Amino acid sequence: MGDRGTREAWVTLATNDAYALGALVLGNSLRRVATTRRIVVMLTEGVSQEMRGQLQAVYDELVTVGTVDSEDERNLALLGRPDLNLTFTKIHCWELTQYQKCVFLDADTLVLQNSDELFDREELSAAPDAGWPDCFNSGVFVFQPSLETYQRIMAYAQSIGSFDGGDQGLLNSYFNTWSTQDIQKHLPFIYNVVSQAFYSYLPAFTHFRGKIKIVHFIGAIKPWHHPYNTATKTVTTFPETGHCQEFLQLWWDLFMELVQPRLDPTLTPFIRYE
Amino acid sequence: MGDRGTREAWVTLATNDAYALGALVLGNSLRRVATTRRIVVMLTEGVSQEMRGQLQAVYDELVTVGTVDSEDERNLALLGRPDLNLTFTKIHCWELTQYQKCVFLDADTLVLQNSDELFDREELSAAPDAGWPDCFNSGVFVFQPSLETYQRIMAYAQSIGSFDGGDQGLLNSYFNTWSTQDIQKHLPFIYNVVSQAFYSYLPAFTHFRGKIKIVHFIGAIKPWHHPYNTATKTVTTFPETGHCQEFLQLWWDLFMELVQPRLDPTLTPFIRYE
Numbered sequence: 001m002g003d004r005g006t007r008e009a010w011v012t013l014a015t016n017d018a019y020a021l022g023a024l025v026l027g028n029s030l031r032r033v034a035t036t037r038r039i040v041v042m043l044t045e046g047v048s049q050e051m052r053g054q055l056q057a058v059y060d061e062l063v064t065v066g067t068v069d070s071e072d073e074r075n076l077a078l079l080g081r082p083d084l085n086l087t088f089t090k091i092h093c094w095e096l097t098q099y100q101k102c103v104f105l106d107a108d109t110l111v112l113q114n115s116d117e118l119f120d121r122e123e124l125s126a127a128p129d130a131g132w133p134d135c136f137n138s139g140v141f142v143f144q145p146s147l148e149t150y151q152r153i154m155a156y157a158q159s160i161g162s163f164d165g166g167d168q169g170l171l172n173s174y175f176n177t178w179s180t181q182d183i184q185k186h187l188p189f190i191y192n193v194v195s196q197a198f199y200s201y202l203p204a205f206t207h208f209r210g211k212i213k214i215v216h217f218i219g220a221i222k223p224w225h226h227p228y229n230t231a232t233k234t235v236t237t238f239p240e241t242g243h244c245q246e247f248l249q250l251w252w253d254l255f256m257e258l259v260q261p262r263l264d265p266t267l268t269p270f271i272r273y274e
Numbered sequence: 275m276g277d278r279g280t281r282e283a284w285v286t287l288a289t290n291d292a293y294a295l296g297a298l299v300l301g302n303s304l305r306r307v308a309t310t311r312r313i314v315v316m317l318t319e320g321v322s323q324e325m326r327g328q329l330q331a332v333y334d335e336l337v338t339v340g341t342v343d344s345e346d347e348r349n350l351a352l353l354g355r356p357d358l359n360l361t362f363t364k365i366h367c368w369e370l371t372q373y374q375k376c377v378f379l380d381a382d383t384l385v386l387q388n389s390d391e392l393f394d395r396e397e398l399s400a401a402p403d404a405g406w407p408d409c410f411n412s413g414v415f416v417f418q419p420s421l422e423t424y425q426r427i428m429a430y431a432q433s434i435g436s437f438d439g440g441d442q443g444l445l446n447s448y449f450n451t452w453s454t455q456d457i458q459k460h461l462p463f464i465y466n467v468v469s470q471a472f473y474s475y476l477p478a479f480t481h482f483r484g485k486i487k488i489v490h491f492i493g494a495i496k497p498w499h500h501p502y503n504t505a506t507k508t509v510t511t512f513p514e515t516g517h518c519q520e521f522l523q524l525w526w527d528l529f530m531e532l533v534q535p536r537l538d539p540t541l542t543p544f545i546r547y548e
């Protein structure tokens with residue numbers, strides 16, 4: 001182990017209180033599986049002071065990042081791509097050079113089993129995207145912080161852009177040998193199972209269910225948008241989101257047990273109790 | 275090239291006249307892109323004599339295979355797995371030892387661009403399944419005919435079975451190092467793009483559209499189940515199948531131009547003209 005516990009970190013991102021809530025549950029899920037690595041959250045000024053206090057209790061480090069600096073903003077405007085603003089925010093993770101190896105996790109992921117072995121992988125390792133599996137999904141990826149890489153990706157984003165307008169398109173174009181070069185950089189799908197996977201191929205989902213380590217609630221509707229019944233202690237699934245009821249319930253169990261009791265309800269006006 | 279044109283073959287399968295119709299369109303699509311390899315269709319007794327005549331005109335070789343022999347049938351009954359019957363039928367392709375290298379194509383696939391370079395790949399090469407991308411999709415795969423492999427897979431099927439009750443679960447369990455061992459055995463997704471992919475990740479679909487070589491109409495509703503309007507020459511898409519209109523239209527264009535003019539309409543009672 002050596003000092004890997006201090007040199008390696010899980011990293012997530014929140015630009016507002018809703019995603020910060022996701023980060024709170026995620027952070028707790030990492031603690032619950034007893035990770036030996038640091039856990040870090042990158043925040044923008046969109047996250048309230050109160051929410052920062054909550055995050056402080058779970059995360060080892062809070063890092064404030066700008067959404068994008070003024071010069072970039074001018075360049076983006078020239079390119080007519082103001083939408084890349086948020087994309088750039090995730091890329092800031094490469095600036096975390098106090099760590100030698102990191103695993104980025106979207107704030108809408110949930111860790112079910114200890115996954116510390118991911119730190120043995122090299123940059124850029126990621127799992128296939130279920131929608132177009134020659135692309136990796138950028139919700140979970142292993143990377144190596146480096147200012148040089150940071151600048152290269154930023155320059156690439158500004159000259160080439162992103163084919164999907166988000167970080168996934170950008171990172172797939174930048175790390176464009178992922179699908180063909182090194183099988184070691186293909187994380188098993190169990191490290192980034194989209195919550196809809198039970199729907200797209202149920203027998204495989206059932207077959208591999210016990211092996212799933214990280215779940216990812218992709219799509220516009222996140223776990224915190226689903227209503228929760230406090231009497232029955234169950235979440236109400238919206239069928240059109242395709243999210244797996246079992247995983248949604250797990251998210252809510254963690255939230256209600258570890259986060260909600262010490263949370264000022266005015267911080268989360270978007271949460272609906274029934 | 276040498277004699278690869280006679281030693282290597284595309285192989286498909288039809289157990290009834292509906293899938294035979296798929297095979298007819300597929301065979302024509304292979305001719306249209308001027309493949310230099312043989313094209314072979316495996317048939318069971320469920321395919322009519324008239325349909326065999328049609329296939330004869332397009333395919334280099336028709337091979338009749340049994341669905342399953344009596345001894346297997348007894349074993350399957352003992353195992354309570356009569357559903358593996360059809361699964362076993364596809365596995366017969368390993369018996370085609372008159373060829374040294376083959377590419378299997380489901381009868382519900384369509385070749386858009388010449389893909390003869392697939393014969394440079396080794397067994398077992400296949401593209402990821404969009405539903406669970408650590409499994410390969412068994413609608414397109416490179417294999418090497420061998421009686422020994424045939425018997426091993428059959429024995430495996432009888433002892434272990436298939437986690438999805440079909441050939442995909444069986445082949446993924448048998449070739450279970452596919453997802454972790456050799457990136458060369460990961461065919462690019464462009465060789466087996468499910469017709470629903472435009473829906474699951476539209477920006478990637480759009481970005482890679484021009485590169486797509488083989489389309490696969492997975493699911494219960496096949497191109498030949500969609501109604502076709504002879505006046506406007508357009509196919510009516512059923513939205514719930516999620517099939518891409520553009521690809522469905524392509525299938526129908528090929529069918530109407532090359533297959534339908536010489537087809538006795540009584541052979542295809544399932545086809546609906548509007």
Ligand SMILES: O=c1ccn([C@@H]2O[C@H](COP(=O)(O)OP(=O)(O)O)[C@@H](O)[C@H]2O)c(=O)[nH]1
Nearest residue numbers: 013014015016019106107108139218219220
């Ligand atoms: O308004 C936003 C949108 C995204 N994110 C961060 O960026 C990640 C990627 O976005 P999202 O998970 O919504 O995309 P999806 O996984 O649904 O494609 C989130 O998990 C958050 O960590 C954020 O902080 N604020």
Ligand SMILES: O=c1ccn([C@@H]2O[C@H](COP(=O)(O)OP(=O)(O)O)[C@@H](O)[C@H]2O)c(=O)[nH]1
Nearest residue numbers: 287288289290293380381382413492493494
């Ligand atoms: O009744 C059947 C079912 C399947 N097949 C063959 O087996 C393949 C796999 O089945 P299908 O394509 O229906 O499965 P999907 O791709 O939808 O999972 C078909 O393309 C055909 O070649 C067949 O001949 N008769």
Ligand SMILES: [Mn+2]
Nearest residue numbers: 106108139218
């Ligand atoms: Mn996400």
Ligand SMILES: [Mn+2]
Nearest residue numbers: 380382413492
């Ligand atoms: Mn098929």
